[in-house]
Amino acid sequence: MKRSVLLCLFLLSSFAIMADNQIASPDGNIVVTISTDNGSPHYRVAYKGQVVIAPSALGMVTNIGDYTMALVEKSFETKMVSDSYSLPNIKQSHVDYKANEAIVRYERGEKPAMDITFRVSNRDVAFRYTLHPRGETRVCVVEREVSNFALPDGTTTFLCPQSKPMGGFARTTPSYETSYTLDEPAGRNGWGEGYTFPCLFRRQEVLNGSKGSKGSKGNAEDLWILISETGTDGGYVGCRLVNEKGSTYSIGFPQKGEMNGVGEPTPAMALPASTPWRTITVGPLANIVETTVPFDLVEQKYKPSQEYIYGKGSWSWIIGMDPSCNFDEQKRYIDFSAAMGWQSVLIDAFWDQQIGYERMAELSRYAQQKGVGLFLWYNSNGTWNDAPQTPIGKLNNARIRREEMKWMKDNGIRGIKVDFFGGDKQPMMQLYEDILSDANDFGLMCIFHGCTLPRGWERMYPNYVASEAVLASENLHFGQGACDAEAKNGCIHPFIRNTVGSMDFGGSTLNKFYSADNKRGTVRRTSDVYALATAVLFQSAVQHFAMAPNNLTDAPTWAVEFMKQVPTTWDEVRFIDGYPGKYIILARHTGSKWFVVGINAEEQTLKKTITLPMFEKGTSLSVYSDDAQLNGSVKTVSQNKKQQITLTIPCNGGVVITND
Numbered sequence: 001m002k003r004s005v006l007l008c009l010f011l012l013s014s015f016a017i018m019a020d021n022q023i024a025s026p027d028g029n030i031v032v033t034i035s036t037d038n039g040s041p042h043y044r045v046a047y048k049g050q051v052v053i054a055p056s057a058l059g060m061v062t063n064i065g066d067y068t069m070a071l072v073e074k075s076f077e078t079k080m081v082s083d084s085y086s087l088p089n090i091k092q093s094h095v096d097y098k099a100n101e102a103i104v105r106y107e108r109g110e111k112p113a114m115d116i117t118f119r120v121s122n123r124d125v126a127f128r129y130t131l132h133p134r135g136e137t138r139v140c141v142v143e144r145e146v147s148n149f150a151l152p153d154g155t156t157t158f159l160c161p162q163s164k165p166m167g168g169f170a171r172t173t174p175s176y177e178t179s180y181t182l183d184e185p186a187g188r189n190g191w192g193e194g195y196t197f198p199c200l201f202r203r204q205e206v207l208n209g210s211k212g213s214k215g216s217k218g219n220a221e222d223l224w225i226l227i228s229e230t231g232t233d234g235g236y237v238g239c240r241l242v243n244e245k246g247s248t249y250s251i252g253f254p255q256k257g258e259m260n261g262v263g264e265p266t267p268a269m270a271l272p273a274s275t276p277w278r279t280i281t282v283g284p285l286a287n288i289v290e291t292t293v294p295f296d297l298v299e300q301k302y303k304p305s306q307e308y309i310y311g312k313g314s315w316s317w318i319i320g321m322d323p324s325c326n327f328d329e330q331k332r333y334i335d336f337s338a339a340m341g342w343q344s345v346l347i348d349a350f351w352d353q354q355i356g357y358e359r360m361a362e363l364s365r366y367a368q369q370k371g372v373g374l375f376l377w378y379n380s381n382g383t384w385n386d387a388p389q390t391p392i393g394k395l396n397n398a399r400i401r402r403e404e405m406k407w408m409k410d411n412g413i414r415g416i417k418v419d420f421f422g423g424d425k426q427p428m429m430q431l432y433e434d435i436l437s438d439a440n441d442f443g444l445m446c447i448f449h450g451c452t453l454p455r456g457w458e459r460m461y462p463n464y465v466a467s468e469a470v471l472a473s474e475n476l477h478f479g480q481g482a483c484d485a486e487a488k489n490g491c492i493h494p495f496i497r498n499t500v501g502s503m504d505f506g507g508s509t510l511n512k513f514y515s516a517d518n519k520r521g522t523v524r525r526t527s528d529v530y531a532l533a534t535a536v537l538f539q540s541a542v543q544h545f546a547m548a549p550n551n552l553t554d555a556p557t558w559a560v561e562f563m564k565q566v567p568t569t570w571d572e573v574r575f576i577d578g579y580p581g582k583y584i585i586l587a588r589h590t591g592s593k594w595f596v597v598g599i600n601a602e603e604q605t606l607k608k609t610i611t612l613p614m615f616e617k618g619t620s621l622s623v624y625s626d627d628a629q630l631n632g633s634v635k636t637v638s639q640n641k642k643q644q645i646t647l648t649i650p651c652n653g654g655v656v657i658t659n660d
C-alpha cells in the first residue's frame with residue numbers, strides 16, 4: 001500500500017516536471033516523443049522500437065528572446081493530415097501523402113511564444129518552429145538554433161564535408177562539391193565546418209532480428225537515417241549539420257565568410273513566421289531512396305506562366321570546354337539534338353563573347369526550326385567570387401535581370417543555367433528565389449550550378465528544373481581520379497544527394513575520352529551500359545547528357561537508340577538492392593514502360609538474382625549487359641515463371657532491363 005502511494009507520488013511529481021507527448025506514423029512504425037523538461041523542449045524518435053534519435057534539443061535563440069528555456073507548454077494538439085499532389089519533375093509523378101501532425105504550443109507570460117509542429121509519415125519525421133510577435137515586437141533575428149540530432153552510439157556516417165567559404169576555383173566555395181566519406185564512425189566534423197545536407201547514417205543490423213543471435217537466419221537489416229531540410233526560401237538561410245560531440249549533430253547556419261563576408265549568417269524573420277522543416281527519413285534503404293518528404297511539406301509559391309517542356313538535350317562544354325561555345329559548334333550540337341529527337345541544347349559560358357547576342361538570336365531561330373530549345377549559361381555573380389566567366393552581372397540585379405530575360409523570351413530561349421552562387425546566407429537564398437520567380441514571368445526554366453542544395457524547390461517553383469550541388473560530370477573531364485572513382489560516386493548519389501532533389505549531373509558519356517577528337521584527355525573507366533543505366537539512375541526532368549555528335553557513328557547503335565528513347569520524367573521509383581558506394585539496383589517506370597537498372601563499383605563482379613514482379617511471365621524484355629571486359633550488348637529474353645532474373649555486373653559496368 002505504502003509503496004504504491006509512493007510510486008503514485010513519484011509518477012505525479014515526474015509528470016509535473018516532464019510532460020511526455022507522443023505521436024506516431026499512420027502505420028505505427030515511427031514514434032516521436034516530445035517532452036518539456038523544466039521549460040526546455042526535447043524530442044526523441046524510435047522506428048519499430050529501435051532508437052533513431054535519442055533525447056535531443058529543440059528551440060532557438062533570437063535577439064528578442066531565448067526560446068530554448070522557461071517555456072510553458074500550453075497545449076499539445078494532434079490531427080491527421082493528408083495531401084494529394086501531382087509533380088511531373090520528381091521521382092514520383094503522383095503522391096498521396098498521409099501523416100499525423102502534432103503542434104506543441106508554448107507560452108511565456110500567458111502570451112503565445114513559440115509553436116513546434118511535428119509531422120510523422122510512414123517514412124519520415126519533420127519538425128519546424130513558428131515564432132509569434134512579442135507584444136509590439138514583430139521582427140527578430142535568429143541567433144542560433146539548438147535543434148540537434150543525438151544518433152545512437154555505433155552509428156556510422158555517409159557524409160559530404162562543407163567546404164570553407166571563398167576557396168576553390170576563383171573563390172567560389174561553398175558549392176556542395178566535395179567527396180563523401182563512407183561508413184566512417186561518428187564524431188568527426190568534416191573539414192572543420194560540418195557537413196552539407198542531406199546526411200546519411202546507418203545503424204548496423206538492428207531491424208528484423210538481432211545481430212549475431214544464434215539460430216537467426218542472418219536476415220537482420222540495417223536501419224538508415226537521412227537528415228535534411230526542406231522549404232527553405234528567401235525567408236531563411238540554408239543550414240548544414242555540425243558535429244557537436246560523439247554522435248550528436250546540430251543545425252549550423254552559414255559561415256561568416258560566405259559572400260566575401262558580406263551579410264550575416266543569421267536569418268531575420270518578420271513575425272509570425274515559420275522556419276524551414278528539418279526532416280529525418282528512417283527505415284530500410286528503400287525508405288531513403290523512395291522518400292518524397294522534401295516535396296510533401298512545401299507548397300507551390302506561384303503558378304507556372306506556361307507549360308514547361310522537360311526532356312533530354314546535348315551540351316558541348318563537357319567534351320569541348322569553353323572554346324566549343326561558338327556558333328558553328330553549337331549549330332552542330334543543335335543538329336545532333338535534332339537527330340537524337342532530343343528537346344534542347346545547353347550553351348555554356350562565354351557565349352555572349354564568342355557568339356554574341358545577335359547571332360545567338362539567329363542560332364535560337366535555327367534551333368526552333370529543328371524543334372530544339374536553347375538553355376543559356378549565366379554567371380550569378382555580383383560581388384561574391386572571382387569567376388570571370390561571362391555573361392556576368394546580368395542576374396544579380398532585378399532591373400538588368402528582367403531586361404535580359406525579356407530578350408530571352410523575345411528570342412525563344414527555353415531556360416537558363418546559372419552558375420557560381422555565393423553560399424547559403426539569406427540574401428543568396430533570396431537571389432535564388434528572385435531569379436526563379438522573374439524567370440517564370442518570362443517563361444524560362446532554371447538550372448543551377450555551383451550552388452546550394454534544392455530544398456523542395458521542384459514543388460515550390462514550377463519553373464525550377466535541377467541543381468548541381470554534387471561533384472558532377474565536369475570533374476570527369478578535369479581529372480583522372482574522378483574517372484577512376486566514377487562508379488563509386490554513382491553508387492552514392494541515388495541514396496543521398498539525388499534522393500532529396502533533382503540532380504543536374506550532365507553524364508551518360510559515350511566518348512572513350514573527354515576530348516573533341518575522342519583520342520586524348522581523361523579516360524572513361526565505366527562501360528557504355530553504365531552510361532545507359534545512369535540515364536535512369538540519376539533523376540532530373542531535364543537532362544543534358546555528355547554525348548557528342550561523333551557518338552552517332554562511333555558508339556554502338558543499341559546505346560544510341562536507347563539514349564533516344566530513355567524518359568526523363570517518371571511515375572515511380574522502386575529500390576531493389578544496393579549499398580552506398582558499392583552497388584545499386586533500382587527500377588523506375590513511366591506508364592507501363594519499366595526500366596530496371598544497376599551499376600557496380602565493387603572490384604568483384606556482382607551476381608544477384610532479383611525478382612521483378614512488374615514484368616508478367618512471358619513478357620519480352622531487352623537486357624543490356626556487360627561482359628567481363630565491359631563490352632556491352634543487348635539481348636531479348638522472355639520473363640520466366642518465377643519472375644526472376646540473374647544479373648551479372650562487372651566492376652564499372654551496368655545493367656538495364658526494359659519491357660519491349
Ligand code: CA
Pocket residue numbers: 177449450468472474
Ligand atoms: Ca560545378
